[in-house]
Amino acid sequence: MGVTDLIAVIVAVTAGSPRILTIANATALPSGSFEPGHRTLQAGLRSWVQRQTHQPLGYVEQLYTFADSDRGPDATARVISVSYLGLTREAPVTGQDAGWQSWYTYLPWEDHRTAPPAIIADLIAPQLETWANTPARRARAAITFGLHGHAWNEELVLQRYELLYETGLVPERHRRHTETSPQGREHPTLPGAFMALDHRRILATGIARLRTKIKYRPVFFELMPESFTLLQLQHTVEAIAGRRLHKQNFRRLIDSQNLVEETGAMACDTGGRPAKLFRFRGEVEAERAISGTKLPLLRN
């Protein structure tokens, strides 16, 4: 009865910057429709990314499926979209109109590595203040954006995007609702490039998933080069989480998990004292399953 779309959020981290793969001159995510020739959904996705960007893919996982009725041109031709999250290393070659962008280009309020972005205090908080005319709204705004003494929670990427969407602070809302009057009244919008359709929402979903996942699974495997220093690894995690980590504790954590081993070589281009180079231990694959429990279990 309808078409099925495949949409890819492909992430790499290059020089401490979190990057996503885009097409159409940075205005859309790699995507295409699921076709009879595709063996599986994931195979179809890989083929589209390959065709549009020539970027080799490693790890890929499913994100979310949606079918909002206002997506297609008319309500009968429903489009179902299946989105995926993928991790790779940035390859230099890409297709036409394809490229890599920092994801903070699209969601600039998400980068808290140096400090909370000025955009939050200057633009977002005041706008939310006027929107928040009930206690529930005030609480929601404070929690999602870490206002009024609430701590910043980097995982709430999607909730933040949706709140901005509801309040009309991101332009996607107006594009959709003012199609008949494209030159309607002015709305205050935020910095941050937008994307076609709901691709920016999908990006937010992908980032949220990755930020959550990195806390209980060592998903940085695919993002790192063959060998790396611990600081580089830390910078990769910081790029994803959008906040700084405590160096010594990060190291303790990493080696308590036995994820890496020394290569023996040193990196001498790091400015200060040369750092040991590490690589991931191959055997980790099997052990990855041993995830952490949190329930007060009974022994034996």
Added chain:
Amino acid sequence: MGVTDLIAVIVAVTAGSPRILTIANATALPSGSFEPGHRTLQAGLRSWVQRQTHQPLGYVEQLYTFADSDRGPDATARVISVSYLGLTREAPVTGQDAGWQSWYTYLPWEDHRTAPPAIIADLIAPQLETWANTPARRARAAITFGLHGHAWNEELVLQRYELLYETGLVPERHRRHTETSPQGREHPTLPGAFMALDHRRILATGIARLRTKIKYRPVFFELMPESFTLLQLQHTVEAIAGRRLHKQNFRRLIDSQNLVEETGAMACDTGGRPAKLFRFRGEVEAERAISGTKLPLLRN
């Protein structure tokens, strides 16, 4: 180009038993196709469950979407299936051929509340032993089923199902591959009722999701009655996790999170000393967002 199916894993916990909603005399999950009249996928799902079982639904979340090429009758009419997980309280009324079953009926090796099920030592372990002719296979079997000193990991529900599927120990495999010779050679199969198509795999996916989720989000809201004792709450969590918890620590955990408050009344039908009754605090909704971080963050 194809049809989209909606499939529901609806969970309740009744008297300490984890239950799922079924149709077709316990051989299938509630399901139906996504139709033009449905506003969203989730709305479509709710409508099918309502139609087939008359069970009111509360919380619902998306599970997974798949489109294996060997699902439909021919390869051109691809079926895309979107599965959902829902939580409710078991209502007495259900539709025709609909009913509630313990999920351990379908996956009997998953219940470790009293002890590791005999079926593992008696049937599964020996069969896996002969299958595991390489170190990698041995490790996989040991990790997923907690053999050879490995701890039981209740989250690996899907991995266990898939391992049994690969080794041919669950009948779905043979039904699919021996359709031309229904009376083919005997395969050793396990106890555990099977379901139509890949519904049992979807059930496993749902259980895995729930077992993972309950560790970082208080998802038992929808499963409990208005007021309950802490032991009842513990039994509910145990039913889901498939293992026993340490009572005192469970209580400490619950009240450190401020999830519940005393109603003032007591339950006196519990056998021993009467227990206080609790209810969930309504305000928790907003605070649920404050999930736990695990990274070694830097303060301020």
Added chain:
DNA sequence: CCTCTAATACTCGAAAAGAGCATAAATAAT
């Protein structure tokens, strides 16, 4: 009264998490 069962209150020790201090080994600047 005694016994059974369950509820509830504490205690204890081990491990993990959060933070800071100190020292070492390089390069860049004076």
Added chain:
DNA sequence: ATTATTTATGCTCTTTTCGAGTATTAGAGG
């Protein structure tokens, strides 16, 4: 050459959290 700067790395210290166990309390039923 000396000093400042940058990064690496080793250790300590404190606070929480987690897993487990002990002790006490309050009912029901003989």
